[in-house]
Amino acid sequence: MAILGAARAATPPWISLCALGVALAAALWGAWRALDSWWLRPRRLGNALRSQGLPGTAYRFPSGDMKEYVRLAAAARSEPMPLASHAIAPRVVPFDHSITRQHGSVAVTWFGPEPRVIVNDPMLMREILANKHGHFGKQKSMLWVERLLANGLTTHQGQKWATHRRIVNHAFHFEKLKRMLPAFAACSSELSRRWEETVGSSDGVQEIDVWPEFTNLTGDVISRAAFGSSFTEGRIIFQLQSEQAQNAVKMVSTMHIPAYRFLPTQLNKRMKAIAREVEQLLRGIISKRERAMEDGLNSDDLLGLLLEANVKESQESGSAKPMMTTEDIIGELKLFYFAGMETTAVLLTWTMIVLSMHQEWQDRAREEVLRIFGKNQPDSEGINQLKIVTMILHEVLRLYPPILLVGRETYQETEIGGVTYPPGVVFSFQIACVHHNPDVWGEDADEFRPERFAEGVSKASKDAPAFFPFGWGPQICVGQNFALLEAKMALALILQHFLFDLSPSYTHAPCAISTLQPQYGAQIKLRKL
Template identity: 70%
Template sequence: MATVDGASQLAHPWSLLCALGALATLWWAWRALDRAWLRPRRLGRALRAQGLRGTSYRFPSGDMREFVRLGAAALAVPMPPSSHAVAQRALPFDLAAIKQHGNVCLSWFGPEARVIVNEPKLFREILSNKNGRFGKQKSILSIQILLADGLTSHQGEKWVAHRRIINHAFHLEKLKRMLPAFAACCSELIRRWQDSVGADGVQEIDVWPEFQNLTGDVISRSAFGSSFSEGRRIFELQSEQAQNVVQMSRAMHFPCYRFLPTKLNRRTKANAREVAELLKGIIKKRESAMKDGRAENDDLLGLLLETNTKESQETGSSKPTMTTEDIVGELKLLYFAGSDTTAVLLTWTMVLLSMYPEWQDRAREEVLRVFGKNSPDFEGINHLKVVTMILHEVLRLYPPIMLLGREAYEETELGGITYPPGVTFALPIACIHHDPDVWGEDVGEFKPERFAEGVSKASKDSPALFHFGWGPRVCVGQSFALLEAKMALSMILQQFLFELSPSYTHSPFPVSTLQPQHGAQIKLTKI
C-alpha cells in the first residue's frame, strides 16, 4: 500500500507538467492559427467592407506564389531596346494588381496585409508621416540592420539627433570641400578609358562595373580621405552585403529565417562584423589624430566627428550624441546608399543618351559652353540646366529604388479607409513614375524637356518624382549623389562620343537597385 502511495505522489508532478505542456502547446497552436488563418480573414473582411478592393487571403502564403511567378516571367526575356516600361519588368505583381483592383488595393505577403498605394497624394501623406503614424517595416528593418543600422532605420528622438548632425555634413558648403575628391576619381576613370581606346579611337566598355568602381572610389575617398585603401575593402564587403540582404528579405515571411545557421546567414553576419571592425579602427585613428591636431576634416568622417563633438558641447552633454557604433552604422549606410544608387543613375544615363544622340549633343554643347575642356567646378555644375533635366528624366524612367515600404504603427485613416496597426503599405515608385494619369500620355517616352521648369511643374499631381523619397525622411545624400553624377557625366561628355554596342541587351534587373542584368556595353569614341 505504501508503494502505491509513493508511486502516486511521484506521478502527480509529472501529470501537472504534462498538463502544463499540453496547455502551452494549445496556446501556441491557437496563436499560430490566429496569425495564419483567422486574423487575415477578419482583416480582409473588415477592409473590403470599407470599399478596399484587392485579392483574398489564401492560406498560408497569400499572394507569394503569384508574386514569384509573375516576377520570373517578367525577367525571362529582355525588354525591347526602345522600351522604358521598367515597372512591367521590375514590379509586375504590383502593376497587375493596380490595373485589376485600382490605385489603392489589398494584397497578401503570407498572412501580412500589404496595401499597394499608387496615388501621389497618398504617397506624400504616408512619407510625410505626420504624428508618427507610419514607420519602416519592422520585419524588414530586422534584416536591413545587418547592412547598416543608420539613419534610415532610426525612429523618434534618435532619428532627429542623427539627422541634424548628418545634415551638417551634407550641407552644400561642406560638399564643396569634397569636389576635389570627386574630380580625382573621375579623372582616373577618364584616363583609364582613354588608355584603353585603340588606334581607331574607338573602344567598347561595359560601363556598369566601371561606374560601380567609380562610385565606390568616390565614397571611399570622400568619406575617409587618406584611409582610401581601407575604405575600398569596406566598399567591396558592403556591395556583397547588399546582395545578401536582398536574398534574406525574400524569405522574411518564414518565421525566424534570419536566425537559422544557413551559409547565407553566416556569411552575412561575418561581413557585418568585419565591416564594423574596419570602421571602428578608422574612427579611432581619426579621433586620435583630431586630439593631436593632426587631422584635416575635409572628408565625411571628419565632418561627422567634428559636428558630433559640437552637438554634444552645445547640449551640455558629457557623452557624444552619436556613439562609435552609431557612426559605424551611418558610414555603412553611406556605402550602400551612396554607391549603387549613383552607379545605376550614371549607367542608365549613358544608355539613354546613347539611344537619344540628340540629347547627348545638347548636353555636351552645354558642358563645353560652361567648362570648355577645364575640370568642372561647383558654380558651373549648378548652372547645368540641360544635364539636370536629363538626370531627372532618367531618375523618373529608371528610379534606382523601385519600391518603398512603410508600416502603420497605430490605427490610422488613409484615403477614407481605417487601417489597424501592423498593416504594411507598398509604395511602388516605378508605377507612379510611369503612370499616364500623373505624367501624361507620353509617360513612356524619354522627354527631359518635361523638367524644363523644374520638378514641381513636370507632373499633373505634383510633386510626383520620388526617386530620393519625400518628406522629412528624404534621402540626406541626394545633393551628394547629383553633384557626383553631374561631375562624372560632364567629364565624360568632354572627352567622348558614345553609342550602344550591338552586344547590349536591354534588361533592367531589380536587385537592391535597378541594375542592368547583362551589363551596359557602350562604344566610346575619343573626341
C-alpha cells in the first residue's frame, strides 16, 4: 500500500490534468453528438423541408411521431374489419394512411429524430427506387437489424451488391427454378394428403387454420429447395429464422430509444445467439456440399446452384479467390429463408381467404386448373398456362401485399419531385397505401377484381406500373419468380382436391407484423372434391 501511495504521489500533476482534460473533452464530444442528433439536426432538416412547402408534422423531442404511431396502431388492432372488406390500409398502416389523407401523397413525419417522408405517389416511388443517379441507399438506421436477420443482398450496397446480385441471379434464373419443381410438388402433395386424411375422418368437412399450415409448407419448400438432402438441418434453420423474424419486429419498436441495441437485454442476447447458431449450422452444410462438389457431385438445389454460380463468376472475372466468401453465402441463405418463408405463406393464406369470399373466382380458377392438369400433378409447362390463377394471385398481392414498407435514404443532397432533400432523409414507401390509392387504381381500388390484370401488370393501373409487391427497379426482389411458382403449384393442388369457404370462427383482421398476417388465424372449411 505504501508503495502504491508513493507511486501516486510521484505522478506529475500535468499527467493528471491531461487525463482530466481528455475525459472532459470526451464527455463534451458525446454531449455535442447527442445534442446534434436529437435536437439540432432534426430542427435543421425539418426547416429545410418545410421551407420548400413540404407538408407534414413538426419534430417533437425526443420520439417524434412515435407516440401517435403506437396509439393509432393499437387502436386499429383492437377492432376487426368487416368480413367482406378489402380496405386494409386504415388498419394495417393507420398512421401512414392518416398522414396521406391529411397532408397529401408526399408528407414529412418523424421516426424519433429521423425525418421520414411518406410517399403515396407511384411515379415518385419508381424514380427513387430506380436510383439512376446513385443518390439513394439502404436505410442506415435499419441495417443493423437486417444484418442480424440476414446479411445478404438487402443489406449490401455498391460493388458488393452488384457482384452478389449477378451470382444470385444465376441461381434464380427461371430455367433453373424449374429444377426445383419436384421439391415444390413433394411438399404441396404432402400438405394435400394430410388435409385429405383430416377431412376424410370428419364426415367430409373440416375446419383448418391455413396460416400455420402454409407457414410450415413454405418452410419445408425452402428447406428442400435450398438444401436438398440436408432437409432435416434445413428445418432447424427454418424454425430459428422464424423466431428471429419475430424478434426483429420487437427490436424495431425500440429503435427510438438511444443505444438500446447495445444494452445486454434478453432480446438482444437471444437475437445474437440465434444468429450464431444459424451461421454454425449453415457453415457445416456448406462445407459438406463443397467437399461433395470437389468429388464431382453436383446438386440442383439452391445451395448447389449458388456455389456453382460463385465458382463460374470467379473464373470469368479472373479472380484467384471466390467472389463470395462462405460468410457471404451464409448471409444469402439466411436472407432466402427470411424473405421466402413468410411472404409465400402470406400470399397463399390471403388467396384462400379471398377465394372463400369470392366463390365465383374460386370456381373459375378450379375450372382452369382441372382443364389444364385434370387430376395429374401440375408441371412447369401447365403452370405457365394458368392465366386466371395468375390474375388472382396478382390481385391478392395488390390488396394484401406481404411486405408493407420499402425504405430508402438520401446519401447526398438531391432534387426530386420539385423538392431538394438534404442527406439523411428517409423515404417510406407504404405499399398498401399505393395499392389501394383510388387515383391510381380507380374508385373500385378496394374491391377484388382480378380482371384488372387480364393484360398483365403494365396495363392494370392508370399510373402504370403502380404494382410493388416485390419492390421496384434494380433491387427488385430476386426471388419473385420462386415465390409465384411455389404459390401456383400449391394453389393448383389445393384446387384440384378441395372446395373451401370461410369458417364462422374466422375474424377478418389483417395485421402488420413482420409481414401482413391474419391476426386471429385463417380458419377455412375444407371439403373434398
